[in-house]
Amino acid sequence: MVDVSQHELVPDHTVLDDPEEVEAVLEEYNVNKTNLPKIKRTDPALRETEAETGDVVRIERDSRTADRAVVYRLVVE
Amino acid sequence: MALDSPKELGAIQFGLMDPETYRDMSATKVITADTYDDDGYPIDMGLMDPRLGVIDPGLECRTCGQHSGSCNGHFGHIELAAPVIHVGFTKLIRRLLRATCRECGRLSLTDEEKEEFSEKLERAKELGEDPNDVLKAAIRQARKAGRCPYCIDQSTGEPTKQHDIKHEKPTTYYEVQDVLSGEYSELIASAMQPDPDDEDDPGMAPQELAEKTDIPLDRINQILSGEFRPKADDRKAIERALDIDLTEEDMNKLMPSDIRDWFEDIPDEDIEAIGIDAERSRPEWMILTVLPVPPVTARPSITLDNGQRSEDDLTHKLVDIIRINQRFMENREAGAPQLIIEDLWELLQYHVTTFIDNEISGTPPARHRSGRPLKTLSQRLKGKEGRFRGSLSGKRVNFSARTVISPDPTLSLNEVGVPRRVATEMTQTMNVTERNLDRARRFVSNGPEGHPGANYVKRPDGRRLKVTEKNCEELAEKVEEEWEVNRHLIDGDIVIFNRQPSLHRMSIMAHEVVVMPYKTFRLNTTVCPPYNADFDGDEMNMHALQNEEARAEARVLMRVQEQILSPRFGENIIGAIQDHISGTYLLTHENPQFSETQALDLLRATSVDTLPEPNGETETGDPYWTGRALFSELLPDDLSLEFTSSAGDDVVIEDGQHLEGTIDEDAVGAFGGEIVDTITKVYGETRARIFINEIASLAMRSIMHFGFSLGIDDESIPEEANEMVDEAIENAYEQIQELIETYAAGELESLPGRTVDETLEMKIMQRLGKARDSAGEIAEDHFGDDNPAVIMARSGARGSMLNLTQMAGCVGQQAVRGERINRGYEDRTLSHFRPNDLSAEAHGFVENSYRGGLTPKEFFFHAMGGREGLVDTAVRTSKSGYLQRRLINALSELEAQYDGTVRDTSGTIVQFEFGEDGTSPVKVSSNVENEIDVGSIADRVIDNEFTSEEEKARFLGTQEPPTNLSEYAGPGLNKAGTQEVESDD
């Protein structure tokens, strides 16, 4: 099976394992976890990570407008 | 019971309604189908009972005591003789029947499963997913059960078997049971016979069957003779032994009363598990036992000219329901046979169904005597003209006008010419104060027909008085402070202007009124691109704003000059178009010289009233000014810019002087004209508006100075050029002939990935394309640079060189579906050609020019290609329109928040930073080569703000402010004192 996370078009997905880090993100945007965008646990980009349902992943991708853009997603079923 | 309507809604709850609630809120029970008695009075307990509200003026409501107009009406009710199914819930009823036990009513899910689905439902709600998906999954799971996990069938001692439910649309439900076929003995006997087609099959003796099935032989014999019906186990054993199916489906119709009883058994906690709030909605309420009768005010009768009353469709339907209801009751009391009762029951169901929805598939719609289908409850709500889309989200409005538009180059792009007729009809409210009292009186004394006049006045006590020609003088004197005067629109009022289809935000912009004679709205031609308007009969709408907030908002945010930059591509969408561009091209391309009179004439419609230093002197000693120098007069003094124009030369502007290059579409055009774009971004919208207005005026003056027209002779080329074109085409024909011969000889080599046929087609197309191009080049060579069509094409004003090629040289290959024309007759396109003729002329090559004229065959091929184009545009617009509607509906609730995120209404984040960089597309540079010089803008702003170097230094922090000053002396605090209030236009 191909590991897509190594492909140049797939941005870096990192699981935030430190609860404080998650808390900081939620604090910054003043949201509940459930108001974050979602990503499926079975998403090919998450295959190599140990993401569990309920985790928050940080995705850092190239951006046309801002060079680099950081988004957070909640892992769901 | 008069309910005060709430002014603010906290929440809305949807649920089912308890029949008891229907009875409670009912003003009266309705028992007679009649409406009015012979004297024209409403009959008691009839459909027009005065307790249901009143519609005739003068009558008093017997429930609330109010008169028509103030009484909203009151519901009544009909006691149905037998329960009927509510059509709106047929799907949910089917689901519940399938998911619950017919004996005990419990949901066929184990406790763990219930728990699981409850949790899933909770999670779906949290994540903003569709709870319906979970519900459907739960029903599917319950349906799989087959047997009830909670109760035991007394007759078999096993858990109760769940039968399949069949739903026959719209409102009939059957229980499907597998029962022993009536012909079981014959089926078994024939299966035991030896197969005549198979010699090896000896058949099966009863003895053998008995052994195989463990059934005693005498019982087998009894079964075979049809004396004994085998029980389920024996039946299955026989089926297995003989490999046959002995069952048949038996459909047992479920009457609404059965379903109601069934649903009553469903315990509350079970329906909670599938997402129904049992407190508010019990499933048995989906079976109607009481029918609410809408208030009379919701179904008013109208009196026709001949004095006859015509009743509303709903009333007609209610009459039907009451009649059948009565017949049902009478028949039942008389002990009529079951068949008749069932027929009446079905009829009652039909009438109640069509009362709710008269467009159910599979049910004939209830019709009026004239054959028109009745418009019942659901039809009032559904669709474009229904209550939601037609009356609530959109409705016709007051203070709006619509008429044809026409151009007026003397207006500013911020303005709109409004016909006097419109201006005297649409009003603005003036609150009379001591400061505008005189003005207000003048408006009133001008009356409703004079302009600027007034149509209404409102006294402080709230009385509204109409201003008429007769009373205007008198009324004007009575007007005092605190009155309101509805005065006509006058010059400078702000209005909203719109052209449909409103595809982007620039389709609705605010304009300032200029009242004008005649009957069309007038607009500056530079605002045509944002509205996508032309003047071939286009109409536009105008809306007069009715309060100060709206007017302020429109002026600040919606005025045309605020929309010069398009958020779609971040460049200007307003700018010079068509003749403006030809005009600036003529003015600057060869940099012509103008005398003083001519120069002043060119600039007369601009704010430039003194000429600059002349550029030189003519031989006769008169001073002259060049076109570029005159153009430079419109530029900001410190503008410096360099870019390449669409004509291909380098444009150089230094310190507000245009030194080099031609001003064309790329410089001043709409859709990203470099100079307009830069001025808007660097010098602001107001400067840009002035520039666009003036460039348009200058361009119009200049094109009129030179004169500009296009006739048929402008597309003609000399005879020798025509011969060269013919020769080029002849050459192509010869080469194609060679290609065809090679192909016929089977020697044509195919291109990679193509067949030989495709290769030939491609090569022919290529060669013909080249032929047209060379014809175009020949034609182009013979057109002078002063040819108006060439000027328009080069400057980007209108048209292209291709258009010119087709007019003067050769129209070229016509295509349908991207191929040469191949359709028509068998093996040929027209009967004028031999079959399988592969030549250019037989497949739609038009060798003539538009000017020279097409042959009949060419004309026909051209029409084929043209038709495809028309169909394509028609299909594309409708497709893209629908696509856009869906996109807009999907995105309309997204909003950029103050923290920079983009969220939907539930607070879910869509973007963590708007556009990932948090900037507006109209506030940043449109491309890398053309970056906005923020430093110079800041310098200029600061220079303007501070009069002395000292203050400036203090503001910039290079100098410490003195400490012993009062706080009122700080920098920037006397802003209002020095800042000029700039007027609009």
Ligand SMILES: [Mg+2]
């Ligand atoms: Mg038009």
Ligand SMILES: [Zn+2]
């Ligand atoms: Zn009333």
Ligand SMILES: [Zn+2]
């Ligand atoms: Zn049961």
